[in-house]
Amino acid sequence: MRNVILVGPMGAGKSTIGRLLAKELRLPFKDSDKEIEQRTGADIPWIFDVEGEQGFREREQAVIAELSMQDGLVLATGGGAVMRPENRQALHAGGRVVYLHTSVEQQIDRTSRDRNRPLLRTANPAQVLRDLMAVRDPLYREVADIVIETDERPPRMVVQEILARLEDLSPR
Numbered sequence: 001m002r003n004v005i006l007v008g009p010m011g012a013g014k015s016t017i018g019r020l021l022a023k024e025l026r027l028p029f030k031d032s033d034k035e036i037e038q039r040t041g042a043d044i045p046w047i048f049d050v051e052g053e054q055g056f057r058e059r060e061q062a063v064i065a066e067l068s069m070q071d072g073l074v075l076a077t078g079g080g081a082v083m084r085p086e087n088r089q090a091l092h093a094g095g096r097v098v099y100l101h102t103s104v105e106q107q108i109d110r111t112s113r114d115r116n117r118p119l120l121r122t123a124n125p126a127q128v129l130r131d132l133m134a135v136r137d138p139l140y141r142e143v144a145d146i147v148i149e150t151d152e153r154p155p156r157m158v159v160q161e162i163l164a165r166l167e168d169l170s171p172r
């Protein structure tokens with residue numbers, strides 16, 4: 001079997017739902033952001049500060065390429081992973097891709113308590129989230145086999161819907 005891969009913006013719930021989904025499927029869970037941090041020995045804000053976004057994206061591409069090639073993982077990706085065509089190709093080839101959709105209003109709410117997202121350390125994080133969503137929403141949809149709405153749905157309900165929709169997919 002190939003992997004189940006979660007894509008979507010910051011605050012969509014990829015890390016939270018990925019962990020629960022992996023438990024349900026009894027598969028190992030990997031989070032590309034965490035994997036980058038472990039391999040670098042530094043957290044994401046540090047990588048952005050020292051190496052710039054470009055440096056982070058290079059590390060992200062290497063991790064996505066490697067993890068997508070594995071089998072039987074639940075893989076949560078970073079919010080910007082779909083920006084590079086090489087990543088979209090690797091993710092599509094690596095398994096079933098699930099886009100966790102959320103409104104910008106929910107993103108603002110879900111990311112407001114957490115300081116670990118360097119792109120949101122600005123005067124107007126809501127505008128940044130809106131601008132990123134305008135560019136990225138079509139890319140998440142391009143790479144996804146399934147789109148799942150997460151607004152007003154607790155993580156456990158989202159997981160059950162993913163499981164049902166994965167069952168319904170025909171082989172590709």
Ligand SMILES: Nc1ncnc2c1ncn2[C@@H]1O[C@H](COP(=O)(O)OP(=O)(O)OP(=O)(O)O)[C@@H](O)[C@H]1O
Nearest residue numbers: 009010011012013014015016079110150153154155
């Ligand atoms: N369906 C949901 N309903 C309510 N809260 C949620 C839901 N999904 C996630 N959350 C909460 O939103 C916050 C962000 O979730 P999470 O870190 O899983 O997002 P992410 O998609 O991994 O973001 P990033 O791309 O920045 O890594 C967490 O506090 C989490 O508990």
Ligand SMILES: O=C(O)C1=C[C@@H](O)[C@@H](O)[C@H](O)C1
Nearest residue numbers: 010033044078079080117118
């Ligand atoms: O949306 C983004 O570009 C990002 C999302 C996070 O998951 C991290 O990958 C990083 O903070 C960048």
Ligand SMILES: [Mg+2]
Nearest residue numbers: 014015033076
């Ligand atoms: Mg995450």
